[in-house]
Amino acid sequence: MRKEIRIAGFGGQGVALTGRILGKALAIYDGLETVMTQAYGPEARGGASSVNLVVSDHEIAYPFVQQPDILAALSQEAYTKFRPSVKPSAIIIIEQDLVTPASDDECFAIPATRIAEELGRRIVTNIVMLGFFTALTELTTRHSIEKAIKTTVKEKTIPLNLQAFAAGYEYALSNFQPHLLDTREDTGAAGAGQV
Amino acid sequence: MTYRTVLTGKHFMHGDHACAEGAIAAGCRFFGGYPITPSTEIAERLARRLPEVGGVFIQMEDELGSMAAILGASCGGKRVMTATSGPGLSLMMENLGLGVMLEVPCVVVDVQRGSPSTGLPTMPGQSDVMQARWGSHGDYALVAYSPWSPQEMFDLTVLAFNIADRYRVPVLLMTDEVVGHMVERVIIPPEDQIDHWPRKRPTGRPSGSGNGSFKPFSAEEADLVPPMVHAGEGYRLHFTGLTHDERGYPDMTAETHQRLVTRLVEKINRNADQIIRIDPYYMDDAQIVVVAYGCTARSARRAVRLARERGIPAGLLRLVSLWPFPEQLFNQLAANIETFIVAEMNLGQMALEVERVTKRPVKGVFHAGGEMIAPEPILKAIINNE
Numbered sequence: 001m002r003k004e005i006r007i008a009g010f011g012g013q014g015v016a017l018t019g020r021i022l023g024k025a026l027a028i029y030d031g032l033e034t035v036m037t038q039a040y041g042p043e044a045r046g047g048a049s050s051v052n053l054v055v056s057d058h059e060i061a062y063p064f065v066q067q068p069d070i071l072a073a074l075s076q077e078a079y080t081k082f083r084p085s086v087k088p089s090a091i092i093i094i095e096q097d098l099v100t101p102a103s104d105d106e107c108f109a110i111p112a113t114r115i116a117e118e119l120g121r122r123i124v125t126n127i128v129m130l131g132f133f134t135a136l137t138e139l140t141t142r143h144s145i146e147k148a149i150k151t152t153v154k155e156k157t158i159p160l161n162l163q164a165f166a167a168g169y170e171y172a173l174s175n176f177q178p179h180l181l182d183t184r185e186d187t188g189a190a191g192a193g194q195v
Numbered sequence: 196m197t198y199r200t201v202l203t204g205k206h207f208m209h210g211d212h213a214c215a216e217g218a219i220a221a222g223c224r225f226f227g228g229y230p231i232t233p234s235t236e237i238a239e240r241l242a243r244r245l246p247e248v249g250g251v252f253i254q255m256e257d258e259l260g261s262m263a264a265i266l267g268a269s270c271g272g273k274r275v276m277t278a279t280s281g282p283g284l285s286l287m288m289e290n291l292g293l294g295v296m297l298e299v300p301c302v303v304v305d306v307q308r309g310s311p312s313t314g315l316p317t318m319p320g321q322s323d324v325m326q327a328r329w330g331s332h333g334d335y336a337l338v339a340y341s342p343w344s345p346q347e348m349f350d351l352t353v354l355a356f357n358i359a360d361r362y363r364v365p366v367l368l369m370t371d372e373v374v375g376h377m378v379e380r381v382i383i384p385p386e387d388q389i390d391h392w393p394r395k396r397p398t399g400r401p402s403g404s405g406n407g408s409f410k411p412f413s414a415e416e417a418d419l420v421p422p423m424v425h426a427g428e429g430y431r432l433h434f435t436g437l438t439h440d441e442r443g444y445p446d447m448t449a450e451t452h453q454r455l456v457t458r459l460v461e462k463i464n465r466n467a468d469q470i471i472r473i474d475p476y477y478m479d480d481a482q483i484v485v486v487a488y489g490c491t492a493r494s495a496r497r498a499v500r501l502a503r504e505r506g507i508p509a510g511l512l513r514l515v516s517l518w519p520f521p522e523q524l525f526n527q528l529a530a531n532i533e534t535f536i537v538a539e540m541n542l543g544q545m546a547l548e549v550e551r552v553t554k555r556p557v558k559g560v561f562h563a564g565g566e567m568i569a570p571e572p573i574l575k576a577i578i579n580n581e
Contacts, residue, residue, distance in 0.1 A: 020378070024207040027380040035206070036378035061497035062570055063377055069290075 003066040008050035009074030014126030019051030029144035035063040124164035131168025196245035201386040208381040210345040211236035217352030221338040224250035225273040227264030233372040234306035237278040258283040262290035272425035278304035292331030300359035304368040306375040309564035319372035320564030322541035335465035339367040339518040357392040373490035397422040410441040419462040472515035481510025488514040498573035529553035
């Protein structure tokens with residue numbers, strides 16, 4: 001098993017923190033090999049922000065994402081820029097109110113910002129998204145992510161973050177079928193970077 | 196509030212941060228540096244962490260000052276480090292030579308980016324590896340390691356401090372932007388399981404007002420390492436970058452110069468077996484040997500595995516240490532192996548060493564830097580040379 005994940009949005013949406021929590025859950029609590037890389041330099045300045053994770057049950061030699069199995073786009077720019085790079089079988093997750101996908105594109109949408117605002121803080125949009133991501137992909141478990149949240153965010157914000165995570169998680173369960181990752185076996189030839 | 200010195204446990208940690216934590220765990224208590232991409236996160240982390248553990252962090256005016264500051268602090272008895280990238284390493288070269296000449300233990304981290312000059316600040320390179328060996332003027336020897344993962348950023352930083360102290364020599368950690376900015380699992384062992392090799396220290400107390408016959412640069416043991424006296428311990432000490440005798444005083448004669456410079460080089464050569472680290476992969480029956488280090492070794496490992504899946508007897512010799520070069524090992528390999536492929540993110544630097552020692556034409560998979568060499572071109576080189 002080797003899966004490539006790209007989470008992208010604009011600066012301030014907490015994309016980097018989302019990557020760190022997800023990576024920690026996978027690497028520490030699920031015991032999987034996990035590498036996270038980020039774009040540095042001019043392309044990372046201004047609007048766009050993205051994190052890339054490779055997760056595998058074998059060692060990961062080549063650390064970069066080449067063709068994502070999962071793309072989570074929190075902005076139109078991120079969707080437009082990264083949609084062409086994904087595998088044909090990829091799961092595309094979008095922020096419903098911020099991204100308008102191509103008309104023939106099958107995406108899994110959640111109004112994460114609205115849900116976060118209903119919880120009182122727009123700042124947890126990313127964690128709502130992470131809850132949605134977790135339930136939908138079953139790449140990691142709710143338990144692992146909750147542990148990663150508790151050991152990553154500031155102590156006084158733990159309850160809010162857990163609430164946000166639960167809200168996104170529940171939204172996925174009540175609107176979509178999980179197990180998506182397992183049912184979507186990759187049909188394309190693996191690139192040389194694939195382990 | 197008490198702070199933990201060693202962050203024992205499993206972490207999902209940034210490579211540069213792992214290097215900083217390796218330094219703290221190894222007992223580094225002084226950092227003098229000047230921020231430069233892609234090494235800045237090391238300084239950032241230490242600026243926060245060193246004061247927590249009773250250490251000192253100084254942002255110096257530039258890299259010349261940084262190197263000078265750490266040499267001074269080391270002479271005062273601390274374990275010391277600085278971190279930089281190519282342009283900064285160039286500025287450190289003069290004082291690095293002073294560190295070699297005065298035999299001052301220190302760790303210099305170079306998170307390599309695309310070079311020469313300002314080059315590609317945010318993108319990887321491996322083109323400082325020859326500079327690491329020869330960048331300062333004169334004949335000398337030092338030690339360099341090349342981590343390929345955040346875990347090794349921790350482990351090899353600890354080793355670098357131990358080697359620096361054991362042999363009284365500057366040790367370079369030649370990593371790259373990919374490894375420095377990568378986040379991966381890092382396991383930090385319990386404090387009592389972290390190696391700590393102390394400096395060799397003089398036995399006996401300073402004697403008499405003139406300290407009698409004590410000679411701070413007298414290396415009487417087989418390892419050629421003189422015991423190190425720290426400033427303020429009562430010994431009369433004199434340090435000079437001029438050619439000096441065993442008392443540390445200038446003695447500008449050809450004879451003393453020959454003796455001193457030869458010992459400085461021999462000190463490393465003679466202890467090479469203790470210093471060199473190699474990571475072999477599928478090497479037992481390999482007929483095609485890929486040589487790589489740092490982030491490039493990750494792609495090389497993948498390429499070797501893919502070659503093996505095709506039944507090609509390839510192996511990877513990962514250079515965990517770059518300097519001193521493992522001459523003996525390559526000598527032995529050259530007896531049976533005809534094909535050496537060197538993959539590195541420069542236009543052929545360590546390849547020169549492989550060629551020099553094996554006396555065989557080396558196939559290069561080179562790239563000037565800016566992006567990590569992928570497994571594909573290395574695999575292609577293996578297939579083409581079968």
